[in-house]
Each structure stands twice: as C-alpha cells, then as structure tokens.
Amino acid sequence: MSLEFLNAFKFIKKKTFLHSLDPRSKLLFSLIYTINALLFTEIVPLLIILLSLLPLLISGKILKMWAKSIKGLSFLFLFIIILNTLFLSLDFAIAMILRICIMISAFSLFFLTVDPNELTLSMISMKIPYEFAFSFSLAFRFVPTIAIEAQNIIDAQQSRGYEMQKKGLINKIKNLFPLLVPLIICSIRRAYNVAEALESRAFGSYKERTYYFTIKFNLKDWLFIAYILVLFLLFIFIRINIISLPNWLNWRVPL
Amino acid sequence: MNDLPLICIQNVSFTYANGTRALKHVNLRINKGELIAIMGPNGAGKTTLIRLLNGLLRPTEGNVFIEGKNARNKTIAELSKKVGIIFQNPSHQLFSATVEQEIIFSLKNLGLNKEEIRTKKDEILHEFGFEKYKERSPLTLSGGEAKKLALASIVCRDPEIIVFDEPTLGQDAKEIEFFIKLIKEERKKEKTIIIVTHDIEFALEHAPRVILMANGTIMADGPATGILVNEYLVKLSSLILPQLYQYKKGLIEMGFKVPENLLRLSEFKEFLSKLFNSKLKDKVVT
Secondary structure: OHHHHHHOOOOOOOOOHHHHOOHHHHHHHHHHHHHHHHHOOOHHHHHHHHHHHHHHHHHOOOHHHHHHHHHHOHHHHHHHHHHHHHHOOHHHHHHHHHHHHHHHHHHHHHHHHOOHHHHHHHHHHOOOOHHHHHHHHHHHHHHHHHHHHHHHHHHHHHOOOOOOOOOOHHHHHHOOHHHHHHHHHHHHHHHHHHHHHHHOOOOOOOOOOOOOOOOOOOHHHHHHHHHHHHHHHHHHHHHHOOOOOOHHHHOOOOO | OOOOOOEEEEEEEEEOOOOOEEEEEEEEEEOOOOEEEEEOOOOOOHHHHHHHHOOOOOOOEEEEEEOOEEHHHOOHHHHHHHEEEEOOOHHHOOOOOOHHHHHHHHHHOOOOOHHHHHHHHHHHHHHOOOHHHOOOOHHHOOHHHHHHHHHHHHHOOOOOEEEEEOOOOOOOHHHHHHHHHHHHHHHHOOOEEEEEOOOHHHHHHHOOEEEEEEOOEEEEEEEHHHHOOOHHHHHHOOOOOOHHHHHHHHHHHOOOOOOOOOOOHHHHHHHHHHHHHOOHHHHHHO
16 A cells, blocks of 8 residues: 555666756756746646656656656645645645645656665765765665565564554554554664764775765756756746736636 | 365466566475475575465466465455464564564464453463563563564464464574473364474474475475485575584495484484494493
8 A cells, every 4th residue: 555655766776867967956856846836826827847757757757756646645646635625625626636746756756767776976966975875865865765664564464363453543542553553663673783884894984985976967957957047947937927918828618 | 174274385386576586496395294394495486485375466378266265255254263374574563662562463363252361361471481570561572582473473363274484583592492391282283284494403393394485386395204315306495404413424425324214313322322332332442
C-alpha cells in the first residue's frame, strides 16, 4: 500500500537527457515550476503548465513512475474537491488540484532523476558542510528501507492478533503504538549503527575531503535553464496581461 | 471434517506488486503434528510461503486451506489464532513497557477475560524463565532474550500451527537448547511446527521432513535423511553437506563398514563407541 507510493520517488539510474543534467539545474527547475503553479488560480494556464511538463517526463522515461505518484495522492485530491466545492467552487477546486499536481510533479521529477550521491555533491558545491550534506542524502537513501521495515512490523504485529482497523478516535491512536514504537526504536538503532560504521571508516576526520565523482555545469544545463526561464517569463507575461489576453485563457467551469 | 490435511496449499502462485514472481504453482500438504524444515537459498520464496499461511499475503492464484477451510475467506486476525508466525527480528514486534505487558498484549488480542489472561501469562513467564525480569523493559533485553520473548508472545496464544523464521540465527548454545526443548514440548501437544532455516545441522538432527525450495518452486519434499545428504540438491540450495554426513563419507573412504542410517548425533555416538571397543583398539596403536 504505502510502499508503492514511496517507490514513485525512488531514483532509478537511466541514461536520458534529463538524468544527465546537473542536479542544480534540476533544482532550479523544480523551484521555478513551483512558482509557476503559484502564479495562477485559473484552470487553463495551470493546465498548460502541467502539460508543459509532459515532454520532460516522457524524455526522462519516468512517465509511469510519475503517474504512480499522482495516483498515490488521489485521496488527497478527493479531499480537496469535496472541501473546496462545498466552501468555494468546483472551479477553484480543480485549479488547486492542478496546482498541487504541478508542484508534486516538479519535485517527483527532481527526485526521480537525481542520483542521491550527486545531490550530496551539489549541496557541497553550495557551501554546505559535507557532514550535513551527507546525512541529508543518507536520509533519502533510508526512505525505502524504512518503508520495508514498516511493512515487516505490521506483519509481525498482525501475526500476534493485532488488528489494523479499530473504531473510535482514542482506540485508533492507541492502536498506533504497536507500530510506531518498534519503528522508531529500529530507526534509532539503525542510526547508531550507521554512525558507528561511518566512524570506523574515519568519516569526518579531515575538514576537507576528496571526491571520486564530480558534477559540472555543461552547455546542456545552460540550454535547459534558458528553456525553463523563457517559459517562466512567458507565464509571468500571461499573469500580468491575463485580462487583455483571449478569453479562453480565463475560462471557468460553468456553474 | 473433509479429508483435507491440516494445511493444504493447492497450485498457489504469488506475484508481488513490483512484478517479482515469488511462488510458482506450489502444492503442499502438511498433516497435523508434523515437524517440517523449509530450506533453500535466499529469495527462494520461503518467507512468501509462510506469509500465505496466516493471510499476511493472499495467493495471486490457487488456494490455501487451513483445517480444511479456505484461508481466502478469513481475516488475518482469525487466521493468526490458528497459525502463529515468529519472525526473524524480535525488535519488529516488541513495544510494551515491560516484558509482562508484552505477553498480555498477545493474550488480549485473543479476547480472553482478565482471569484467563493472568493464569496464562504466569504460566508462560514461568515456562520461558522470564519471571525474574517480568518488570524489565523489552528494549533492555539482549538479542537472544528478545528473540525468546518474541517466541513467548506467539506461543502463549497457543496456535495449532507454529511457524519459526530462522529461529537459530544469532542464538547462543543455551538459547538453542531451550528452543529445541520448546519444540519438543509443543510436539507432545500435537502442534504442527514449521521451521524456516539455513541451519542444515539443525534440520537434519531435529526435523523429520524437509522441504527444499528454489526459484519459487518446491524442489524436493521428503525425509531429512534422504534430502539433506543428496549432494546435488544440497548444492542447489546453497548449503554445505551436513558435517556428520561428511564424517560418514570419510569413514567409508577409510574402509570402515558404516551402517546406512548413520546420520544423527545419537547414532554416531553409538557407532563410534562400538568401533572403539572392537577392532579399532588394535589399529590405533599402529
């Protein structure tokens, strides 16, 4: 259940244009697309922004994984539709869903195509101390591990008669203890183990360290950034002139 | 009751969500009171197979029958009363403040009343030697003790079928001895015991029946003394031939006449003492 959703954010090595880009240019891309999404509350421009992501997803061969991550959020969309339609309007609800879709897609594209090791390197190049950068990428690396562990804990507890579904709010909260306590304890224990393993390999013994892999801004990174910025300027232009632009851009759900 | 055995696995296949085919058309019948070792290389499908028994996983194809009833129509909670699985890692299930409460949690899930829980709990704490530290936190127990507590938290539920996943892994000699005593006790109560293990010496010594798995299928199913000395099968399962069998082969190579059934420790002791008392006496001097 929860496992599959997390897989949608897991990096898989592939040889595509998107994968070969510098992580920093992809981070910039994710941030700009987040801003793009925040520019509008109209359905049509948001739809255009979302569709402008499609060529990237296809060229990165991550369309399937992306679709999974969106599917995993479907319950959230249902929630947004119900609440917004009740209190505001269906039009607004759809716009908000599109907005979240764009943000999630932008970041899922980032995590799906950025190697955690490269992420560390790019953080270091941004003058973040390598101990912090390393623990950050370590945190990413352990997300799927913890997901598997959570499943094992659920299985172990169910084998001794633990029931997942219980009625009543207090019971529901009490019912989380048999799952959360082992999960937290196992995570803390693993953190200690990892720390010991790192220290026994002399991690952090020098202020500076050398790197085997390096990252570099290439021509294709500049091209990619130029493309993103042109789109960004275009969207800002639409935002500013939305009233004078053709009517279909301002189309609303007739309700 | 119909004529189905206690556990009947009929043409079961299982595919994980990521597309891994963990089991392929597995058929298996296990009778009441049997003690079975399931062996095979990692990734052979052993863990998947045992998870089908109490409904943690549902077969993609085929059916699992427990006590003649299709497991598909039962919840995990119902099945776990019949089938108790003890998983490898005890820290995946210990969460209570004290050892005592850990046992009580397992018993409460059975729906017993207060009085029944108290008697059963005291009984189990005594049987497992946990009386002196029943007030201790399970987190402060050593690895072996934690494994024992995980064992107790399943055995106290008195399931008809007890499944152990790697019970001898990381246990010291005393803890393994306790485990062996425990399975002997449970067998006296006509319990069915399934042990997933890589420990070939243990399986040969204690399990009458062995099931060898590889690549999601059952490669061999029969008496331990037949399967675990089959060099082809043992190699296929990434195991090493049992030491006693290697000794036996060595003795044969040296020209001794060795009885066919010589495979277990007790038989070996008897044979060697006979050997020393007779002809070897004169040979050893030279």
